[in-house]
Amino acid sequence: MSVNTGNLIQGPATLYSGAFGATEPTDAAVNSTPATSAWTDLGGTQDGVKFGADQTYSELEVDQITLRVGSRLTKADYTIETSLAEATLENLSLTLNGGTSASGAGWKSYEPNVTSSATQPNYFAVILDGYAPQQFRRRIIGRKVLNVDSVDLAYTKDKQTLIPAKFAVHFVSGSIAPIHIVDQTS
Template identity: 35%
Template sequence: MADTAGLQPGNLVMGPARLYIYRFAFDPTLAYEPALTDVNLAPAASAWYDTGITLGGTDVSVESKWTPLTGDQLVDKLGARLTDRDIKVTGNLSEMTRTNLAYAWNMTAGPTGANYAVSDLNAGQTANRAPYRTLMVDGLGPDVTDGSRSLKRRAILRKALPSGNTKLSWTKTDQQVLAIEFQTFFVSETVSPIRIIDEA
């Protein structure tokens, strides 16, 4: 990656990412995270579910709100403090599997039979205690300095819940996609809610 001054075409990035969801509930020890040196390798399928084909891109967004510090004697803002932050993953899943739907809607597997399989939304008093999930977005980053190949960039969102408006929509002329949004939450004072790893 070229961080030097001047025009660096190798720093331009284009291309889709792969979205993975950790198959098990969030673990605050983070022991399941792939090693930093494995940034260019697909994660183990036994632990990470590959959501498959997407349509329209996968976004990792950070929205920060800064509240200004002011004073009666001055017209200018004196500074600011970060008072709110939203970290999200959004995208459209094109593979309309029951597993993708279960993760997007926080559903559990119900009964199955010879010609059917059931998924249910969680209900009852404990429906407000959904399991937190960890998401991993594997995409491209800037090229190596000599431009010989693109390096990988991985984003791990450590503690997330499905949020936003998701729907199944059947239309005559449009391919069906499952819109997803996962909101990330506080982990601890020493663990960032999101980690970005660049291959070097």
């Protein structure tokens, strides 16, 4: 097998957030910045941005055959994970899945959402813009996400304060996939 070094990928990604149901950039616009009216750049990240797909399959077996005869998908879990390097109240609000913000002359504040667990959470969408093979661009859109990671703000003299984020993708509908991935090809 010959190796095509143009298919090797290395480099940072940019992460954007938008409202659940926000107008998505078209596939043809994969190499363009998403509309700033609908999407917000989350700023710098540390240790990269990672897309994960964890699929669980249940085995099908029969007495007459020793090998697995088939499998059925029983669970799928898609995530987009990073550490947000810009420890703003806006990024904190996003990773705490909403809340209340206020601002005035020389100040701004944030209070997390503490409503009942029966209340629908504030889902949002994320776009991961990174590289694809041949130095083109790849866009991964998580259409309905929530942060499911613990959030901590560590203030230490020898380490940068980061906001960890693990955006879990949720079911949208029977006709709308929760994830959309597009690669630029020319």
